[in-house]
Amino acid sequence: MRCLPLIDGGEDAQKENIFMPPLIRKVRFHFPSFPYKKKGGKGKRTKLGLRDAHSSDETRNCFHLTPVFCVVVVFHRASRDNSCEDVKAGSTTVKCYGCMDLAEIRHRCSSLEEYVAYIMLVPTILALATLISADELPPSCNRPVYCNSDLLHYVQTSRIYTDSKTFVDLHLKNDENKTLADFNELLEKTNRNPSKEQIKNFVDEYFQSGNEIEVWKPTDHNDNPPFLAEIRDKTLRKFAQDINSIWPTLGRKVKPIVFEKPDLYSFIPISNGFIIPGGRFTEIYYWDAYWILEGLLICGMEDTARGMIDNLIQLLKKLGHIPNGSRVYYAQRSQPPLLTAMVSLYVQKTKDLAFLKANIEALEYELEYWLETQTITFEKDGKSHTLLRYYAPSTGPRPESYYEDYTLAQQFENEERQKEFYVDIKSAAESGWDFSSRWFIGPNGENTGNLSTIHTTKIIPVDLNSIFANALQNIAYFQGLLHHGRQAAHWAYLAKQWRTTIEDVLWDNEDGIWYDYNVESGEYRKYFYPSNVAPLWMEAVDRKLLMERAPRIISYLRDSQGLDFPGGIPSSLVKSGEQWDYPNAWPPLVSVTVNALRALGTREAKQIAFDIAQKWVRACLKGFTDNKQMFEKYDVEQPGRIGGGGEYTVQAGFGWSNGVVLEMIKNYAYKMTASDSNPELSDESFSEIELSVESVEAN
Numbered sequence: 129m130r131c132l133p134l135i136d137g138g139e140d141a142q143k144e145n146i147f148m149p150p151l152i153r154k155v156r157f158h159f160p161s162f163p164y165k166k167k168g169g170k171g172k173r174t175k176l177g178l179r180d181a182h183s184s185d186e187t188r189n190c191f192h193l194t195p196v197f198c199v200v201v202v203f204h205r206a207s208r209d210n211s212c213e214d215v216k217a218g219s220t221t222v223k224c225y226g227c228m229d230l231a232e233i234r235h236r237c238s239s240l241e242e243y244v245a246y247i248m249l250v251p252t253i254l255a256l257a258t259l260i261s262a263d264e265l266p267p268s269c270n271r272p273v274y275c276n277s278d279l280l281h282y283v284q285t286s287r288i289y290t291d292s293k294t295f296v297d298l299h300l301k302n303d304e305n306k307t308l309a310d311f312n313e314l315l316e317k318t319n320r321n322p323s324k325e326q327i328k329n330f331v332d333e334y335f336q337s338g339n340e341i342e343v344w345k346p347t348d349h350n351d352n353p354p355f356l357a358e359i360r361d362k363t364l365r366k367f368a369q370d371i372n373s374i375w376p377t378l379g380r381k382v383k384p385i386v387f388e389k390p391d392l393y394s395f396i397p398i399s400n401g402f403i404i405p406g407g408r409f410t411e412i413y414y415w416d417a418y419w420i421l422e423g424l425l426i427c428g429m430e431d432t433a434r435g436m437i438d439n440l441i442q443l444l445k446k447l448g449h450i451p452n453g454s455r456v457y458y459a460q461r462s463q464p465p466l467l468t469a470m471v472s473l474y475v476q477k478t479k480d481l482a483f484l485k486a487n488i489e490a491l492e493y494e495l496e497y498w499l500e501t502q503t504i505t506f507e508k509d510g511k512s513h514t515l516l517r518y519y520a521p522s523t524g525p526r527p528e529s530y531y532e533d534y535t536l537a538q539q540f541e542n543e544e545r546q547k548e549f550y551v552d553i554k555s556a557a558e559s560g561w562d563f564s565s566r567w568f569i570g571p572n573g574e575n576t577g578n579l580s581t582i583h584t585t586k587i588i589p590v591d592l593n594s595i596f597a598n599a600l601q602n603i604a605y606f607q608g609l610l611h612h613g614r615q616a617a618h619w620a621y622l623a624k625q626w627r628t629t630i631e632d633v634l635w636d637n638e639d640g641i642w643y644d645y646n647v648e649s650g651e652y653r654k655y656f657y658p659s660n661v662a663p664l665w666m667e668a669v670d671r672k673l674l675m676e677r678a679p680r681i682i683s684y685l686r687d688s689q690g691l692d693f694p695g696g697i698p699s700s701l702v703k704s705g706e707q708w709d710y711p712n713a714w715p716p717l718v719s720v721t722v723n724a725l726r727a728l729g730t731r732e733a734k735q736i737a738f739d740i741a742q743k744w745v746r747a748c749l750k751g752f753t754d755n756k757q758m759f760e761k762y763d764v765e766q767p768g769r770i771g772g773g774g775e776y777t778v779q780a781g782f783g784w785s786n787g788v789v790l791e792m793i794k795n796y797a798y799k800m801t802a803s804d805s806n807p808e809l810s811d812e813s814f815s816e817i818e819l820s821v822e823s824v825e826a827n
């Protein structure tokens with residue numbers, strides 16, 4: 129359920145506004161330094177140790193409102209992962225209309241009686257809410273077997289599986305309550321000390337693997353998509369064709385049994401076929417979907433692309449936000465909010481305005497979610513600013529990496545610090561960069577620590593805010609396309625505000641680049657990360673500024689040493705052993721760098737972009753030739769060598785790797801080659817295309 133943000137005019141205006149149709153009622157966000165000091169609650173100032181910053185929970189406009197609204201908010205938080213299912217009140221089931229605010233509920237209720245019946249639930253909610261101590265965070269999901277139980281703890285710490293994700297991907301053979309009760313019996317019988325073998329026997333008896341998804345061949349897959357004909361270099365044409373042929377091996381569909389008995393599964397059912405990343409990642413992943421979608425659209429798989437977006441929107445409607453992936457244990461965190469960017473890619477390619485019209489409210493809804501839950505307001509240069517950060521508050525270790533998080537947390541002296549660590553770990557997972565020195569803050573602010581110094585929630589990330597600025601701008605544009613002038617103006621205003629704040633807070637005029645910002649120390653994080661150029665990639669910078677800044681940005685990149693490696697662009701220059709650090713190069717980050725430079729648009733920037741792209745495609749081709757597989761990450765030190773580090777073994781497949789290679793081959797179809805001495809270059813039929821494209825680029 130979504131709280132109603134404050135509208136100018138205070139509480140009375142707020143009440144009147146309840147009955148406005150949702151498309152007319154539009155959130156007008158204020159970014160005040162609201163002096164609300166709530167005792168306890170997630171993100172409270174003392175807990176995070178922030179001096180001048182306060183979290184969106186404190187600034188959240190709902191707290192200006194009547195207690196009823198506050199209760200609604202608390203209820204929303206307490207059941208964030210399951211708030212959209214129908215609510216049972218005694219013997220009556222009251223329809224909950226997919227995490228909506230009161231205005232939307234009123235709008236959808238068929239009668240005033242139905243609305244009143246719904247609202248009558250509030251006292252029950254109030255009672256529930258008071259039971260939830262302000263200091264308590266929700267569990268990772270509301271399914272104890274998967275997120276919060278002795279069973280989970282004992283199984284995961286017994287290490288009966290080497291990969292912690294294996295257990296939480298199993299499905300139950302029996303009802304969850306019976307499973308938990310029977311496990312408690314085992315605990316009692318064994319004096320709470322069951323042997324590894326007893327635990328293994330229990331899991332074998334009560335759980336099963338598989339049976340939730342099946343291989344799905346996308347109906348729009350074409351072995352020979354037209355774009356292949358544009359590729360000048362024969363080896364690259366063959367490479368692109370091979371990659372296109374991987375899509376069907378990564379296609380999956382949820383089996384009907386999961387829809388019938390969702391309580392037995394950790395998989396959250398989605399109705400369309402989808403492309404998985406690959407390997408151990410057999411779900412749909414939020415940010416992976418962006419680069420997968422790019423690849424699908426290049427291969428002409430528009431129906432599959434639309435199905436992927438629709439699946440994400442189904443998850444959004446079910447949970448109130450898009451989870452990290454389609455598993456219950458990912459429910460309390462999201463990933464970089466690229467949904468509107470995906471819709472933009474899809475609509476540009478297909479001109480499918482009907483799809484846009486049908487989903488525009490959902491897109492707005494997602495942005496409101498981020499605004500309501502992830503903003504942080506802080507002072508910089510005597511001015512108050514509000515931006516987004518990654519923030520995934522819930523209790524305990526990540527269920528899919530329970531052993532890893534739990535073991536690390538034991539080093540902390542007290543429970544408070546452990547709780548904080550778990551939130552920072554999950555917030556890093558929300559960023560997609562799990563894990564990286566990007567989130568480490570050592571005693572002197574440095575990024576050279578390890579996971580025990582992770583403080584994700586204190587860092588304002590350049591990429592997140594650029595993605596968000598772009599999303600705001602996209603929605604404004606979409607609303608314009610749909611002739612909703614008022615909404616378009618509203619989102620355009622916010623977009624402008626976001627871009628200005630990115631300028632004020634994240635642009636470092638001294639170094640001529642954007643940096644993440646540490647809100648606690650009030651300092652830039654002056655380290656090389658490909659995310660530093662994300663404002664260019666996401667077109668979150670005014671064109672005029674770009675031209676002015678281009679030479680400095682290029683100098684920064686050249687001097688950074690980030691461009692100096694034969695196998696791609698490293699995630700960082702810090703060798704931390706974590707997978708989003710040196711020497712790993714991740715396809716999405718290489719794509720961000722290339723597209724940032726393309727957007728910068730000078731001849732020099734475009735040349736560097738091409739060089740990086742060609743180097744990358746050649747590296748992936750080498751890896752593919754050697755291993756007959758594509759991998760999630762590679763090693764910058766040696767082209768095509770598979771990446772490593774982190775907490776699980778490198779995975780093959782691989783959704784975004786395929787998407788990024790296709791994007792690059794397609795963008796440079798006329799001039800990229802598989803090697804410097806490529807005889808295919810003499811292919812006469814392409815000389816005309818090359819000349820015309822080059823002259824367009826030069827201008």
Ligand SMILES: OC[C@H]1O[C@H](O[C@H]2O[C@H](CO)[C@@H](O)[C@H](O)[C@H]2O)[C@H](O)[C@@H](O)[C@@H]1O
Nearest residue numbers: 405409413416452528529557560561562
């Ligand atoms: O199981 C550990 C972590 O695995 C995922 O993260 C990695 O794979 C994802 C899928 O390709 C990708 O989106 C993410 O950027 C990778 O770091 C998962 O997303 C994490 O939440 C999880 O803890």
